[in-house]
Amino acid sequence: MAFEPSQPLREYTEKLIPRYPQKRSAIMMILHFIQREQGFISLEAQEWVAAQLDLQPIQVREVVTFYPFYREHPVGKKFIRVCRTLSCALNGGYKVCDKFLAEFDAKLGHTSPDGRVTVEFAECLASCGTAPVAMIDDDLYENLTEDKVKELCDRIKAEVPAETPAPAADTHHH
Amino acid sequence: MIVAPKRTEIHPKERRMILKHADDPNYDTSIDCYMRHGGYEVLKKALAMKPEEVQDHVMKAGIRGRGGAGFPAGMKWKFLDRKSGKPIYLICNADESEPGTFKDRQIMHKDPHQLVEGMMIAAWATNTAKAFIYIREEMPHGALILEQAIEEARAKGFVGDNIGGSGYSCDLIVHRGAAAYICGEETGLIESLEGKRAYPRIKPPYFPAALGLYMCPTIVNNVETLCHVKHAVDMGGDEYAKLGTPNNSGTRIWSLSGHVQRPGYYELENGKHTYGELIYDIGGGLKPGRSLLAVIPGGSSSKVWRAGDRFKGKNRDGSEYDWGIEDVPLNFDGPAAAGSMSGSGAVIVVDDSVDIVDVLANINAFYAHESCGQCTPCREGSLWMKKITSRMAAGQARVEDVDLLASIGDQIAGRTICAHGEACAWPTQSFVAKFRDKFIERAQRQAASGTGETRLI
Numbered sequence: 001m002a003f004e005p006s007q008p009l010r011e012y013t014e015k016l017i018p019r020y021p022q023k024r025s026a027i028m029m030i031l032h033f034i035q036r037e038q039g040f041i042s043l044e045a046q047e048w049v050a051a052q053l054d055l056q057p058i059q060v061r062e063v064v065t066f067y068p069f070y071r072e073h074p075v076g077k078k079f080i081r082v083c084r085t086l087s088c089a090l091n092g093g094y095k096v097c098d099k100f101l102a103e104f105d106a107k108l109g110h111t112s113p114d115g116r117v118t119v120e121f122a123e124c125l126a127s128c129g130t131a132p133v134a135m136i137d138d139d140l141y142e143n144l145t146e147d148k149v150k151e152l153c154d155r156i157k158a159e160v161p162a163e164t165p166a167p168a169a170d171t172h173h174h
Numbered sequence: 175m176i177v178a179p180k181r182t183e184i185h186p187k188e189r190r191m192i193l194k195h196a197d198d199p200n201y202d203t204s205i206d207c208y209m210r211h212g213g214y215e216v217l218k219k220a221l222a223m224k225p226e227e228v229q230d231h232v233m234k235a236g237i238r239g240r241g242g243a244g245f246p247a248g249m250k251w252k253f254l255d256r257k258s259g260k261p262i263y264l265i266c267n268a269d270e271s272e273p274g275t276f277k278d279r280q281i282m283h284k285d286p287h288q289l290v291e292g293m294m295i296a297a298w299a300t301n302t303a304k305a306f307i308y309i310r311e312e313m314p315h316g317a318l319i320l321e322q323a324i325e326e327a328r329a330k331g332f333v334g335d336n337i338g339g340s341g342y343s344c345d346l347i348v349h350r351g352a353a354a355y356i357c358g359e360e361t362g363l364i365e366s367l368e369g370k371r372a373y374p375r376i377k378p379p380y381f382p383a384a385l386g387l388y389m390c391p392t393i394v395n396n397v398e399t400l401c402h403v404k405h406a407v408d409m410g411g412d413e414y415a416k417l418g419t420p421n422n423s424g425t426r427i428w429s430l431s432g433h434v435q436r437p438g439y440y441e442l443e444n445g446k447h448t449y450g451e452l453i454y455d456i457g458g459g460l461k462p463g464r465s466l467l468a469v470i471p472g473g474s475s476s477k478v479w480r481a482g483d484r485f486k487g488k489n490r491d492g493s494e495y496d497w498g499i500e501d502v503p504l505n506f507d508g509p510a511a512a513g514s515m516s517g518s519g520a521v522i523v524v525d526d527s528v529d530i531v532d533v534l535a536n537i538n539a540f541y542a543h544e545s546c547g548q549c550t551p552c553r554e555g556s557l558w559m560k561k562i563t564s565r566m567a568a569g570q571a572r573v574e575d576v577d578l579l580a581s582i583g584d585q586i587a588g589r590t591i592c593a594h595g596e597a598c599a600w601p602t603q604s605f606v607a608k609f610r611d612k613f614i615e616r617a618q619r620q621a622a623s624g625t626g627e628t629r630l631i
Contacts, residue, residue: 028350028366063520067351085395086470089631090524090628090630129429142179
């Protein structure tokens with residue numbers, strides 16, 4: 001099925017491209033916009049991006065597959081990233097991650113059976129002074145404890161309805 | 175939503191210049207607030223000078239790069255190839271991602287206009303055609319705050335066309351990364367900004383000052399560095415240089431994390447304090463009942479110090495120094511004289527509640543994940559070091575792993591296009607050298623859980 005860009009995406013792209021001295025530079029920002037709208041970046045969307053920037057689709061895909069943040073498959077309604085790196089780990093980051101996984105009966109890097117969340121490890125979220133930290137979508141949560149994680153999970157369960165998830169896909173590139 | 179909470183308790187030893195207003199509860203990110211506090215006056219002052227004069231101030235101020243290498247910013251600007259006739263680009267490296275570092279986050283989230291003003295002064299001084307802020311993806315609110323600040327500054331004529339009525343024009347664009355650490359490496363960042371995989375370029379010939387973005391002369395400076403430009407021009411280079419200590423001028427924001435009572439960001443006059451003061455006095459010391467195992471003095475890629483280490487050598491003036499970890503001056507040159515580096519100013523403290531093998535396994539997992547994969551020694555070596563230390567952490571360590579790890583590290587450093595080779599090799603090389611007995615002891619013990627219950631891998 002061909003990718004049908006939304007009106008906001010068209011407008012954004014039209015405005016964005018001329019700001020860069022070279023068209024190709026706009027690729028990452030366009031991919032961000034698409035992923036925000038769609039939740040992931042399909043091959044069809046990548047072909048559309050390629051056409052906007054006078055690139056071959058493979059030149060878009062090599063970008064999508066290089067950067068850990070871009071995804072080619074859907075994820076849960078909430079995207080949870082728990083920092084795994086040293087300062088967070090020293091302060092219990094792994095326990096925080098286990099708690100998120102247990103609350104949603106999820107496996108690391110996979111969408112939970114209720115489709116509500118995808119939990120991943122992230123590498124250093126640059127908030128080591130308030131370790132351990134995690135991001136839920138755009139928001140950073142600091143000084144996490146198992147109790148605080150429970151509260152966050154309860155809130156997600158209250159706000160996000162459960163549903164059957166799309167076929168589980170490993171979201172890790174590496 | 176928690177964007178970046180204010181820390182209102184400021185330690186009496188702090189000398190706040192960059193973060194002067196950031197944590198004031200009444201200070202916000204709007205341009206009105208910034209201008210009430212004297213904002214954009216230094217840009218006006220700079221526009222009244224010749225670009226060369228502004229450069230002179232930065233040179234005399236002796237501002238050294240706050241991102242990791244500590245290279246003098248003024249020198250970087252002087253290297254710009256002006257004869258090529260090509261447009262000059264300025265990039266702010268806001269990809270803050272060296273583990274342990276969280277200082278630029280404070281600036282961008284709490285005082286974005288300071289960065290915008292610093293950048294426009296730098297742009298004027300270098301006759302930049304277009305400027306970019308490359309901010310890591312994991313700071314989406316930071317990107318929005320900066321975009322809003324830029325729009326406000328544009329409306330007031332401080333960004334964009336005919337800046338401050340000077341006839342000089344320069345646009346400023348916020349560009350977001352996508353969670354790849356290697357984009358903090360300046361040539362990797364440039365490739366990324368060109369819309370490609372962030373494969374670092376080989377130097378020579380691709381020094382950004384000559385062949386940078388779109389093969390044009392380019393400056394890449396860190397967020398904190400560009401803020402210092404504003405203060406150097408405001409105070410005058412000579413006055414600024416009096417702050418701090420010789421060859422280590424100004425203030426510096428240290429990120430303190432790990433096993434300390436009061437982790438956080440602390441802005442201190444450069445070289446006026448020691449690691450001991452930061453960890454024990456300002457940071458509140460270790461948690462009750464714990465003793466020090468190690469200090470990582472400048473981001474997780476810097477070479478580790480073991481508790482009890484002594485560093486001896488000769489100062490430039492011929493006098494001798496004999497330091498413990500707590501005596502090392504908090505500046506650029508101190509950690510270097512103690513066999514490591516100040517890097518991004520990220521100090522990670524590790525106590526005896528964890529096992530040193532697990533600490534290295536955690537660090538190795540990071541660098542293996544973040545290798546761009548371009549050079550074989552780094553791509554393969556970082557992965558092998560990760561595999562070996564993960565196996566050791568899982569309870570299957572062998573005595574010969576120590577030498578095997580050292581040999582892999584030795585085969586990476588110096589054999590790659592960019593410094594990620596060193597960044598991934600230095601932890602392994604230094605941990606194995608400093609803690610050889612602990613690694614061998616772990617192999618003999620064959621224990622899976624280290625010394626405590628905190629999992630690190």
